[in-house]
Amino acid sequence: MYNVRQIAEDTYYIGVTDNRIHLFENIHPLPEGVTYNSYVILDEKTAVMDSVDWNFARQYFENIDHVLNGRELDYVVINHLEPDHASSLGEIMLRYPNATVVMSEKGANFARNFGFDVDSHNLLTVKEGDTLSLGKHTLTFLEAPMVHWPEVIVTLDLHTGVLYSADAFGTFGKLDGRLFDDEVDFEGEFLDHARRYFTNIVGKYGKPTMNLLAKAGPLLDKIKMFAPLHGPVWRTNLQYYIDKHVKWASYEPEEEGVLIVYGSMYGNTEEVAYLMANELAKRGVTKMKMYDASKTHHSYIIADAFKYSHMLVASVTYNLTLYPPVKTLLEDMHMLNLQNRKVALVENGSWSPQSGKVMTEMFGKMKNMEILNGEYTHFTSSLNEEKLVEIMNLVDVIAKSLGK
Ligand SMILES: Cc1cc2nc3c(=O)[nH]c(=O)nc-3n(C[C@H](O)[C@H](O)[C@H](O)COP(=O)(O)O)c2cc1C
Ligand SMILES: [Fe+2]
Numbered sequence: 001m002y003n004v005r006q007i008a009e010d011t012y013y014i015g016v017t018d019n020r021i022h023l024f025e026n027i028h029p030l031p032e033g034v035t036y037n038s039y040v041i042l043d044e045k046t047a048v049m050d051s052v053d054w055n056f057a058r059q060y061f062e063n064i065d066h067v068l069n070g071r072e073l074d075y076v077v078i079n080h081l082e083p084d085h086a087s088s089l090g091e092i093m094l095r096y097p098n099a100t101v102v103m104s105e106k107g108a109n110f111a112r113n114f115g116f117d118v119d120s121h122n123l124l125t126v127k128e129g130d131t132l133s134l135g136k137h138t139l140t141f142l143e144a145p146m147v148h149w150p151e152v153i154v155t156l157d158l159h160t161g162v163l164y165s166a167d168a169f170g171t172f173g174k175l176d177g178r179l180f181d182d183e184v185d186f187e188g189e190f191l192d193h194a195r196r197y198f199t200n201i202v203g204k205y206g207k208p209t210m211n212l213l214a215k216a217g218p219l220l221d222k223i224k225m226f227a228p229l230h231g232p233v234w235r236t237n238l239q240y241y242i243d244k245h246v247k248w249a250s251y252e253p254e255e256e257g258v259l260i261v262y263g264s265m266y267g268n269t270e271e272v273a274y275l276m277a278n279e280l281a282k283r284g285v286t287k288m289k290m291y292d293a294s295k296t297h298h299s300y301i302i303a304d305a306f307k308y309s310h311m312l313v314a315s316v317t318y319n320l321t322l323y324p325p326v327k328t329l330l331e332d333m334h335m336l337n338l339q340n341r342k343v344a345l346v347e348n349g350s351w352s353p354q355s356g357k358v359m360t361e362m363f364g365k366m367k368n369m370e371i372l373n374g375e376y377t378h379f380t381s382s383l384n385e386e387k388l389v390e391i392m393n394l395v396d397v398i399a400k401s402l403g404k
């Protein structure tokens with residue numbers, strides 16, 4: 001049965017909800033589910049904007065059929081070829097053989113490589129500034145390379161002001177029947193999901209994201225809505241969401257506070273992390289979040305690394321290198337281009353400690369990561385009175401750096 005909703009004049013949401021997915025991109029846990037959004041515009045010509053994951057094709061085509069109500073489909077605009085959206089394109093082409101496929105030149109190449117025979121179909125490749133008239137509605141296209149794939153475009157309907165923004169302004173999380181930003185408690189329900197989505201999926205591409213925002217800037221008075229490919233449609237507080245993206249994309253912290261991460265096998269390093277957290281709280285540093293790198297998937301820790309200004313990482317040495325869960329996390333930070341943070345490091349090792357050196361090297365490869373106190377603080381196996389003094393000194397340095 002169909003599940004659709006009008007979002008603007010002649011414009012309908014036809015997305016689907018994935019509440020069964022376990023891992024997004026087969027990496028990131030998704031207990032909160034996700035939506036794959038798609039839209040239809042009914043004008044003199046009809047157009048579908050993007051598609052959905054193939055697993056949801058049945059619901060999706062029921063939605064399209066319901067909205068088209070017997071009309072032909074004239075265009076399918078594919079802003080982004082990633083298969084969570086584009087994998088139903090083959091079925092669209094089968095069901096609507098007369099529809100023209102609209103995508104960027106790069107998108108067409110991607111489509112061919114993913115096995116969609118766009119060349120034996122009507123194909124219209126578009127570039128920056130091109131327009132396509134559906135009647136009252138004129139679509140204009142902006143290129144958004146590397147947000148977060150190279151072929152991405154976004155489409156603005158100049159009549160309704162809806163910006164079909166591809167994965168930009170998307171978020172994890174299902175909507176439970178609601179659709180618009182003003183129908184959900186965004187800060188309460190979605191902000192953490194949105195941060196985890198952006199930082200892990202698009203985070204590496206801060207610069208391309210900032211380029212897109214700069215390009216969209218002069219059009220802002222024309223943009224009335226963000227219609228992304230995941231999560232709520234934005235119709236009220238667009239600037240709030242833009243500001244969040246500017247922070248994330250420019251690697252500026254949202255809050256002065258500290259992310260504490262530890263790697264520990266037998267609890268001694270964990271104890272030190274708790275001691276330091278406790279001492280920080282006593283000094284008034286209460287904006288903090290602590291994770292056991294072995295327990296929590298790195299995508300959650302990455303999101304808080306983007307959120308907070310400071311980081312404390314305490315890790316054991318493991319087989320002459322850094323403990324693998326912590327190593328993976330730091331590699332991820334590097335891959336995602338995280339920068340501009342203040343970092344405190346604690347090393348543990350029982351016979352040939354290496355974790356401090358490896359962490360220092362890894363943070364050294366990232367941009368503008370300041371090692372607090374100049375170097376890591378070491379202890380051997382478990383904390384003793386002598387090393388306690390050094391650990392307390394490091395706590396003071398962190399607190400002072402946070403103005404406490
Ligand atoms: C499998 C294994 C490998 C380890 N490899 C090293 C090592 O190469 N060098 C070292 O100094 N300590 C090594 N350690 C000791 C740990 O770094 C750490 O000092 C010890 O596990 C106590 O800390 P914890 O209670 O936080 O786990 C190793 C421990 C284990 C269990
Ligand atoms: Fe994507």
Ligand SMILES: [Fe+2]
Nearest residue numbers: 082084167229
């Ligand atoms: Fe996506």
